[in-house]
Amino acid sequence: MTQVFYSSTLFGAMTLAAAIDDGRFGPRAGRRLLLVSNNAAIPEITPGVDETEGFAAIRSRFDDVRSWNEIVAPLHPSDWKARQAELPMLGRLLRSDLGLGDGPAELIVESIAVPPSRTLAALIRDCPITVYSDGLMSYGPTRDPLPSEIAGRITRLLHLDLVPGLAPLLLREAGVAPQAVPDAAFAEVIGAIHAPADLEGEAVILGQYLSALGILTGDEESAMHTAMLRAVAARGHTTVLFKPHPAAGRRHARRMRAAAADLGVDLRVAGETVPAEVCVKALRPRLVVGCFSTALITSHRLFGAQVATMGCETVLERLAPYENSNRVPATIIDATLPRLAEDGTITDPPPADLPGLVEAVGYCMQSEQHPELREATARYLAEHGAQPRYFKNRRLAALGLADAPPPCRAGRPSALGRLRRALAR
Known part of the structure; x- marks a missing residue:
């Protein structure tokens, strides 16, 4: 029978490859099908998982690779989900299109609470589900409640052991047992991906896509990257590699070049599709800086790199609503990693009871x-x-865990009060 795997990022596909190599999906007795999805805002101009150079190193783990974008086109994979009445019909059509017969032996997905994973779980029924996490979000709670038909089929959570001793909260409410994928298996997958020959940098700055998520404005995110650049320059690093996030494009790199010229720094830019871990493994930089990227943890754990965070406090303040699933990753990074100041100084965070x-x-x-x-x-x-x-x-x-904040002082009406008066006028 067929095992159906789903991934939207190269990092996720690398995690799947490591789990397969570690024997978490048993011997290769049947067909292994990988569904890839490009969830970028404009997927037509952004390389998909299977279009990256690094994907060739893990392609052999799968018998077939299909594009979920092509299946649901012209709809965006992050937005589309089938209506309840359409599930039986669309499920049959999908099984026929993928050659699944009566159904797969197992469905393996990421981010089960949202489409496309939640959509796939609703369409491909009557089989167990394995959820895997490709980053620090496994330590946070499930984003949205799952219907019992999906939650009852989830048998395990596979995750990288990024923070030893910290138990994932993801899917705990459904009684799902977490299983850690060994560091060694993931490191071997990274080792099989060749780094570009032109990589260079004494320090690495990790970009994210905070403005695309609405956490910061584009100008604020660029200012954060520039502050990181000034900090590493203050520490004496003259050649710096900027690693943009795959979903962010190169607009931030263009804005950093002027700042680098003023600082006398030789700024190099890695390809968006090159995994950050591959860059760190190839360069062995003296410092890796980012906001709350998972690559800060993997760079330190797998390659012993000195890492530091900058901007986490701002992100934690801006995250809205409070349930934002980036809150736990940002909390972990902020509470555990050294903090880099713009003058180049690095200070350790206060001791924390992380669990x-x-x-x-x-x-x-x-x-x-x-x-x-x-x-x-x-x-x-x-x-x-x-x-x-x-x-x-x-x-x-x-939640009844603190006293209610005092009401707004007279003469300083709340935003809601001002809105009410404006509407009344």
Whole structure:
């Protein structure tokens, strides 16, 4: 029978390859089909997973590769989901198109709470589901409640052991057991991907796509990258590699070049589709800087690189709503990694009870899914206080874990009050 794998990123496909090599999907007795999806805002101008150079190194793990974008075109894969009444018909059509017969032996997906994974789980029925996580989001709670028909089929959560000793919150409410994919298996996959010959840099700056997510404006994200560049220059690094996020394009790199010229820094730019881990493995840089990229953790764990974060406090302040699934990754990075200042100094974060902090933040994000964490959250807050960078007072008050904030002072009406008066006028 067929095992159907789904991935939207090269990092995710690398995680699948490592899990396959580690024997997590058994011997290769049947067909292995990989569905790839390009979830970029404009997928037509962004390379997909199977169009990257690094994909060739892991292609042999799969018998067939199909594009989910082509199947659902002209609709965007992150937006489309079948209506309930259409599920049986569309499910049959999909099984026929993919050559699945009566159905696959197993469905393996990422980000189960949202399309395309949630859409695939609804269409491809009557088989067990394995969820794999390709980053730090496995340590945060499930983004949205899952229907019982999907949740009841999930048998395990595969994740990289990025933070040893920290148990994932993802799918815990459904009783799903997490299984860590060994570092060695993932490192071997990285080792099989050839780095471009022109890579160069004493320090590496990791770009993300915070403006595309609405966390920062484009100018603010560019300013953050420029601040990182000034910081590494202040530490004496004269050749710097900027690694853009695959979904961000090169607009940030163009804005950084002028700043690099003023600082006397030779700025190199890696291809968007080259994994950050491949760059770090090839260069062995003296410093890797980013905001809250998972690559900060993998660079340190797998290759022993010195890493530092910059801008996490701003991101934690801007994330909205509080349930934003980037909150736990940003919290982990901020609480555990050294912090880089614009003058080049690096300071360690205060000591943290990371398991307690992550579970407390996770409870505040999704209290209804994790009522069992309420007492532990109250104890954590009593011992450590309501640290403003991680907890919002209004959120705590809504959960009965803090006093309600004082009302707006007279003469300074709230935004809602101003809106009401404007509408009345």
